[in-house]
Amino acid sequence: MAAEGADNNVDVVILGGGSGGYAAALRAAELGKSVVLIEKDKVGGTCLHRGCIPTKALLHAGEVADSARESAQFGVNASFEGIDMAGVHKYKDGVITKNWKGLQGLIRSRGITIVEGEGRLTGPKQVSVGDQTYTGTNVVLATGSYSRTLPGLELDGQRVIASEHALGLDHVPASAIVLGGGVIGVEFASAWKSFGADVTIVEALPHLVPLEDEANSKLLERAFRRRGINFKLGARFERVESTDSGVKVHLEGGQSLEAEVLLVAVGRGPTSADLGYEEAGLKMDRGFVLVDEYCRTNVDGVYAVGDLIPTLQLAHVGFAEGILVAEHLAGLPVVPIDYAGVPRITYSSPEVASVGLTEAQAAEKYGADKIKTVTYDLSGNGRSAILNTKGAVKLIAENSDGSGRVLGVHIVGDRVGELIAEAQLIYNWEALPSEVAQLIHPHPTQSEAIGEAHLLLAGKPLHVHD
Numbered sequence: 001m002a003a004e005g006a007d008n009n010v011d012v013v014i015l016g017g018g019s020g021g022y023a024a025a026l027r028a029a030e031l032g033k034s035v036v037l038i039e040k041d042k043v044g045g046t047c048l049h050r051g052c053i054p055t056k057a058l059l060h061a062g063e064v065a066d067s068a069r070e071s072a073q074f075g076v077n078a079s080f081e082g083i084d085m086a087g088v089h090k091y092k093d094g095v096i097t098k099n100w101k102g103l104q105g106l107i108r109s110r111g112i113t114i115v116e117g118e119g120r121l122t123g124p125k126q127v128s129v130g131d132q133t134y135t136g137t138n139v140v141l142a143t144g145s146y147s148r149t150l151p152g153l154e155l156d157g158q159r160v161i162a163s164e165h166a167l168g169l170d171h172v173p174a175s176a177i178v179l180g181g182g183v184i185g186v187e188f189a190s191a192w193k194s195f196g197a198d199v200t201i202v203e204a205l206p207h208l209v210p211l212e213d214e215a216n217s218k219l220l221e222r223a224f225r226r227r228g229i230n231f232k233l234g235a236r237f238e239r240v241e242s243t244d245s246g247v248k249v250h251l252e253g254g255q256s257l258e259a260e261v262l263l264v265a266v267g268r269g270p271t272s273a274d275l276g277y278e279e280a281g282l283k284m285d286r287g288f289v290l291v292d293e294y295c296r297t298n299v300d301g302v303y304a305v306g307d308l309i310p311t312l313q314l315a316h317v318g319f320a321e322g323i324l325v326a327e328h329l330a331g332l333p334v335v336p337i338d339y340a341g342v343p344r345i346t347y348s349s350p351e352v353a354s355v356g357l358t359e360a361q362a363a364e365k366y367g368a369d370k371i372k373t374v375t376y377d378l379s380g381n382g383r384s385a386i387l388n389t390k391g392a393v394k395l396i397a398e399n400s401d402g403s404g405r406v407l408g409v410h411i412v413g414d415r416v417g418e419l420i421a422e423a424q425l426i427y428n429w430e431a432l433p434s435e436v437a438q439l440i441h442p443h444p445t446q447s448e449a450i451g452e453a454h455l456l457l458a459g460k461p462l463h464v465h466d
């Protein structure tokens with residue numbers, strides 16, 4: 001559907017109004033460009049409607065449930081009486097709607113034209129929506145991603161579900177098998193356990209959150225064991241069958257598990273099929289659109305951002321790529337993104353947060369004898385004791401004595417996601433441990449653990465036993 005009064009020839013045509021697309025639109029408009037933003041569903045995309053925001057609302061509701069259950073240990077008389085899923089949805093949807101309205105207003109206030117409808121690339125600089133064609137000096141592709149599954153494993157949306165179905169469940173499943181121990185699988189396992197479900201994660205690799213530093217994975221696994229979240233590592237899915245009460249999942253090697261639902265969380269694939277990308281001559285790999293460090297495709301004037309390209313599938317990466325593209329096409333000097341410097345958070349209880357290289361990556365890049373790692377246990381941190389959370393801050397620095405720049409920061413513990421913002425400054429500004437050790441952290445905060453870990457690395461530990 002064409003927006004009323006829309007000019008079909010503009011500076012920038014953007015296909016997809018998720019994190020990557022709308023960030024490009026907002027920045028391009030700010031730089032004086034005329035912009036058409038084409039969206040077939042709702043601006044805000046996966047992150048706002050089916051991803052970051054709703055999952056974090058569920059996790060927060062879970063945290064409230066856990067607080068009620070554990071209130072006695074803080075001397076508070078409260079009791080947990082159950083989850084009212086309709087109430088949880090009302091709260092979650094309220095957050096989404098408020099943000100969605102705000103975003104629509106923001107987009108309109110920048111003079112961006114939103115075109116509602118399904119677009120298709122019909123020429124290198126041209127996107128068609130129904131009988132309308134929009135031509136841009138530049139085109140930005142931002143069609144995002146979808147929940148993948150495994151060959152032969154069909155999602156029915158009822159018993160065998162993906163994250164978008166899981167977000168809409170009208171009840172707490174009595175039991176759930178989560179296929180995939182990556183970020184999405186771990187977050188749902190954590191929320192469902194808090195809601196009272198019996199959860200088992202099945203992960204083919206040797207650890208949960210397998211992209212994280214192994215130390216973080218092990219701390220998360222220990223915490224999940226304490227919480228009674230079951231997981232099977234190095235376990236490969238073979239097939240699923242329906243039972244009277246749900247599903248039976250067969251693993252390679254003969255083991256089987258039964259539960260009410262199976263959540264398939266094995267990753268997300270790029271939304272690029274049948275959108276005219278191949279016909280336009282775009283270089284692609286396994287469905288991802290390939291780009292250079294400025295997010296330029298091989299077709300002149302056409303950029304691609306977000307989950308559609310093979311970079312980290314995170315909303316803030318989409319934002320950064322969208323801004324970078326807008327500035328690049330406007331002729332501003334831009335610095336390519338250092339993807340190792342992007343903060344990553346898994347918002348389970350406890351949270352897992354990291355920036356920079358893992359120990360294995362640092363050892364490979366610099367040599368195992370040319371790096372130093374230290375671990376500061378949160379048991380020495382007063383605020384973490386008050387919150388009753390366990391975990392650690394692990395640092396990796398260059399040089400065998402740790403005197404070089406900080407190469408990686410890896411944290412586990414409740415609420416530590418907020419700490420990674422400081423850690424990303426440390427990593428991205430190439431700070432030395434001795435420089436960070438000079439900085440004073442407020443007491444009592446969990447941020448002190450960052451300071452203490454750097455004091456330790458700089459050879460002058462404070463709250464650390466010899």
Ligand SMILES: Cc1cc2nc3c(=O)[nH]c(=O)nc-3n(C[C@H](O)[C@H](O)[C@H](O)COP(=O)(O)OP(=O)(O)OC[C@H]3O[C@@H](n4cnc5c(N)ncnc54)[C@H](O)[C@@H]3O)c2cc1C
Nearest residue numbers: 016018019020040045046047051119144306307313314315
């Ligand atoms: C369950 C879950 C939890 C997540 N949690 C987090 C988190 O906590 N933090 C984080 O950083 N990231 C998180 N993510 C990832 C994050 O949501 C994505 O990285 C981000 O949304 C990618 O943005 P995008 O713009 O590339 O794609 P999307 O947000 O998917 O947007 C693409 C948009 O394009 C539209 N579109 C597609 N095809 C067409 C077409 N032909 N015509 C018109 N419009 C079209 C779609 O409708 C969609 O709105 C999560 C994802 C999931 C699934």
